[in-house]
Amino acid sequence: MSGRIKVLQLQPDYNVKAHDFADLAEQIVKALPSARYEVVAAFLRGEPAPGEPVSRADRSVYFNFADKQLKGLRLRAMWQLYRFCKQERFDVVICNRFKPVNMLLQLNRWLKVPLCIGISHGFGEYDRFYRRRQARGLISAAWRFVGVSPAVKQYLLDCDCGFTAENTVAITNAIDxxxxxxxxxxxxxxxxxxxxxxxxxxxxxxxxxxxxxxxxxxxxxxxxxxxxxxxxxxxxxxxxxxxxxxxxxxxxxxxxxxxxxxxxxxxxxxxxxxxxxxxxxxxxxxxxxxxxxxxxxxxxxxxxxxxxxxxxxxxxxxxxxxxxxxxxxxxxxxxxxxxxxxxxxxxxxxxxxxxxxxHDIESFRQQYLRLIDESLKQVRQAS
Incomplete structure (x- = not known):
């Protein structure tokens, strides 16, 4: 890697607030020192109206997919996201919630992004058998997973489909x-x-x-x-x-x-x-x-x-x-x-x-920064 480490943070919906005391995606952006990290925020649905707040990331991308494009096989959405990531050559992709995680799990078979981080915000995402089977087949050494509480982390581990003590951590939500x-x-x-x-x-x-x-x-x-x-x-x-x-x-x-x-x-x-x-x-x-x-x-x-x-x-x-x-x-x-x-x-x-x-926000930021720094070091050593 040369220059700044290039990070994509992918979210299902545009939901940036004027005050980010509880916007944990924005707090992750704040966690990454701009001297070392270049951050792109991308949203599968929605975009800000004139005058509405935007992410503090270096730049933002709004795919504006319709709901029907994000259901079923999602071929058009998957192709657009693949082309975007292929062109940008990200070093890290952070996926918030199930849909972005699921899409990157499939796409990273070809993209080969060195580090992907999937953040789970609740329970039930992998209750369905076919989702567990898919995760088991797609989770690779490039992946790390975060549960927003110890209970969510334990839920992932109990699914027994590729989430392990080595690749899954709990970083408890916090507020500023x-x-x-x-x-x-x-x-x-x-x-x-x-x-x-x-x-x-x-x-x-x-x-x-x-x-x-x-x-x-x-x-x-x-x-x-x-x-x-x-x-x-x-x-x-x-x-x-x-x-x-x-x-x-x-x-x-x-x-x-x-x-x-x-x-x-x-x-x-x-x-x-x-x-x-x-x-x-x-x-x-x-x-x-x-x-x-x-x-x-x-x-x-x-x-x-x-x-x-x-x-x-x-x-x-x-x-x-x-x-x-x-x-x-x-x-x-x-x-x-x-x-x-x-x-x-x-x-x-x-x-x-x-x-x-x-639940202090500075501890939250430091845990994400440490997760990214240490995981990047691990994947470099393994490659």
Missing amino acids: IEQAEALQLPREEARRQLGLDPDARLVGALGRLVPVKGHIYLLRAFARIKDKYPQVQLAIIGKGREAARLKAEADKLGLAGRVHLLGFRENALQYVRAFDLWTMPSLAEGLGLALLEGMSGHLPVIASNVPAMLPLIEGAGGLAVQPADVDSLSAALDSYLALSDEQLRAKGEQAYQYLQSH
Whole structure:
């Protein structure tokens, strides 16, 4: 290799944010010193509209494939991606999520990129037999794999299809805590902008309104304790196909005026300090960045004890609950809401200190830089 090491970071969709405190693809770009690395960001679908943010990579490429081009055999998309990579002669390709990983697994039989890194963000990607068979046949010495939590790493290893202790690591997701805190509005201003009661005790949640996020169970658990704590309200930031169902459920449970479905909010993290405690009742998660975002606001956390999140909850001193278990969730809410304001704040500080110690963005960057540097050295020595 001569000059700078040439890296392609391939993502399924354009999703670059103005603030990258939780944009882990952008944090990987930041991890690579520009004196040694030239980084190209490529997106299979989508592109920024005028004025929208772009990656901080040296340059960006937007393939703008239609959804149907990325299904089935994907011949046209595969051919375009092959020609692009062949022309650019990358030293490293970093693939985010299953589709880019799968495409490069197939193409690298001919491209022979020295180092390919596949990042898995959740569970289930290799549950299907044919996917495991394909991976087993295509994973070569050029490949390294990253699980975004120890639980995701273990899922890959348990698939027994080419992921090994030698080629698979866990690099736990993180957020830029300093940047996140700088974005957060003071409590009173956050509540004013959200139109929430300045004197209420607020239970908060943030996430897409889809079944896997478990918001329906949060509503049912809240309904059980609402009469015991008349000053408490619940607010959920997010949009999605479950919105109408959640509104109907809140009405059925008699939660009018007590539950606020706030919809989509630009830069939602700025409102985190509006809340007194943070909930994440998901049925499944790869890691759950929203949990870390709540901790960055110095909030105590209640979350589902799914494998990827349980170590985080326990480390933060939070309360872990069974997914889809209204009894467990209502008991956890009751436990925290029975605390004084001072006790609740102390729980929030415990969560914040854990976040600083275990999910700092600089450690995340250094782990990716070390993975790339050491893996390149290994593949050079083997070639």
